[in-house]
Amino acid sequence: MPSALTRAQMLDRMFAADPAYDGIFITGVVSTGIYCLPSCRARKPKPQNVEFYPGPREALAAGLRACRRCRPDECYAGRFPDEERLSVLSGRPVSDWPSVGELARALKVGPSKLHELFREHFHQTPAEWLARRRVEEARALLLAEPERTIAGIAFEVGFGSLSTFGAQFRRLSALTPHAYRSLPDSAQFRLTLPGDYPARRVLLDLGRDPHASTARVEGQRLTFSLDLGNGPDCIDGPGWAQVDLNPGAARVTLPGAAGPGAARVHRALLRVLGLESSPTRFQVAAQALPGWSPLVKDAPGLRLPLTPSRFDGLVWAVLGQGVGFAQACCLRRRLLECLGPALPCGLYPLPQPAQVAALSPDTLRGLGLTRARASSLQALAAAVAAGRLDLDRLAQSPWPQVERALLALPGFGPWAAGYALLRAFGAADAWPTGDAALARSWQTRRGLPRRPTATELTAACAPLRPHRALAAFYLWQADRTAGPDWSRP
CATH class of the missing domain: 3.40.10.10 (DNA Methylphosphotriester Repair Domain)
Structure with missing residues (x-):
């Protein structure tokens, strides 16, 4: 064995x-x-x-x-036939596949096999994958080629009508194409929120760190740190954003003029506010299951907030593996204090790979990390800083390939890989195996005499595949709230 x-x-x-x-x-x-x-x-x-x-x-x-x-x-023998088949999609413009049928023909599979491939490897339907790719390409063109018409860009990326393009762009970007193109000139902008957006529950999650190290919630206002990068498309220095969540809209204020880095801010906001995912398919599946329907009824429209940067999500995974949430928060606060001074808003900048990689093992041990945890964190940071682990590129790969890459990292077990997939990468079917809070929440909600084992809990959520990440988030939220009657957004 x-x-x-x-x-x-x-x-x-x-x-x-x-x-x-x-x-x-x-x-x-x-x-x-x-x-x-x-x-x-x-x-x-x-x-x-x-x-x-x-x-x-x-x-x-x-x-x-x-x-x-x-x-x-x-x-x-080192072969993953389905992933090899999907590799033909890498690096090609989405306009190469004007329809789901063309996508099936390019992969040389029938409709059933096509849907099975995308369900297992991308956790979404082929139509949804195409829509997201088209909108991503449209965003890039809107900023890179401001002289072009919006209609020309819509047709180039594969949309058959302007009305469809506008609807899909607003759904996946929370902005109109025109408003997105205006981002570089805006120090303030407004994101449109879905009608069922559960602002209070999202804020409950975003404010869960008692130290408020990189995110602070005050009423309906969220202030959080941003990873603005070091390239030409960034604001100089570490940054932060202030978001006021109102019914149907989020008003975003940036420190000073946004400049070209506003696109990075927008991407981070979609992640942090949970707008990169839709709860519809999960809710339909959960409402048909006795064990899950009460959770959905108590909290309709719940979305999964992600970490502002993928590296920050991996840091959370390393620090949180095998310890309670409060201890993970404490370790992270010490790490951030060690890396540098606080921002003018009182929060700390997000951890950067090169900064973490430069810390000595003794320094990390002095923060309270075990030898194994310090070694794992340093190996991760060094791999990302040196470019051996390209997180943005990895995020475009099939999810099984991403999980194998995470499990190959020193110190990453099933829980850490599952947590990173869920919080850092936004994989819709990610599941942090062995999470104690999930087992405790399921026991409480179901009135079980003992906590379920990891195998029993996995079996309980199996009918929700490929949407188990939201199932985990519902259980986490239920574990943090007092009783079943959550206040409405």
């Missing part, structure tokens, strides 16, 4: 059909005599009929044969 994971963890990942664990262990089904990848979609065996092996060689030695459905030998 592989030593890095317990039997319970491997059973949990097997029942979740998690492709991120393909290549990490083999599932042997002694009742049928076959061995499979953890992600195999064949009917799952009973736990007592399962043995785990490091790889195919050990499974073959035990007298088992390879599954013809998931083809584990290909995986262990």
Whole structure:
């Protein structure tokens, strides 16, 4: 049996059909005599009929044969056929695929296989993937080529009508195309919020750090630190934004003139306010399940806020693994105080990879980090600072590939990888395996005599795939609130 994971963890990942664990262990089904990848979609065996092996060689030695459905030998030969098929999408303009049908033809698959691929690897439908890619390309063109007409850009990125382009752009950007193009000239702008936007619940999450190190909530106002980068499209120095959440709109105020860095501010706001995701499909699935429908009824429209930067989300994952939330907040506050002075608004700048990588192991140990945690944080920061781990590029990859990359980082286990996928990358089906708060919340909400195991909790949320990230967020929020009757937005 592989030593890095317990039997319970491997059973949990097997029942979740998690492709991120393909290549990490083999599932042997002694009742049928076959061995499979953890992600195999064949009917799952009973736990007592399962043995785990490091790889195919050990499974073959035990007298088992390879599954013809998931083809584990290909995986262990370094091949992931579905990811290889999807690689043709990388680096190409979205206009190459004017429709979902053209996308299927480019990948040489039928409609059913196409939807299965996008569900498993991108956690969304092909149509949604196309819409998001088109809007992303349109945003870039609106700022890079201000002399071009909005209509010309809309048609170039693949929209068939201006009305569809406008509706999709507003849905995914919370701005009109014209307002987005005006961002570089604006020190203030206004984001349109969905009608069911749960402002109070989002603020409850954003203000959960008792130290208010990089985000502060005062009434309906959010002030938070920004990662403005070091390139030509940034404001000089660390930055912050102030957001007033009103019914139907968020009024954003930036310190001084925004300049070209306003596009980075806009991207960060979409992440922080949870506007990069839609709760609709999750709510439809959850409302049909007795265990989940009360949560959705109590908090309709809940969205998942992400960290302002991906690196900050990974820092949270390292500091929070294996400790309580309060301790993670304390460690993070000490790290930020060590990295530099506070901003004029009283908050600390977000941690930067080069800064963290430059800290000595003794300095990190002096902040209260264990030797292993300090080593993990330094290795992560050094990899990002040196460009060996390009987080923006990684975010464009299929989610199983992202999770494998995270699990390969020193000190990153299933919880840390799942948390990073959820908070830093916004993967819709991310699930932080073994999270104590999730188990405690599920026990309370269901009136269970004991806390569920990781395997039991994974099974309970399996019908919600590929929208388990929102399921986790609902449980976290329920764990932080007193009773089921949450106040309305």
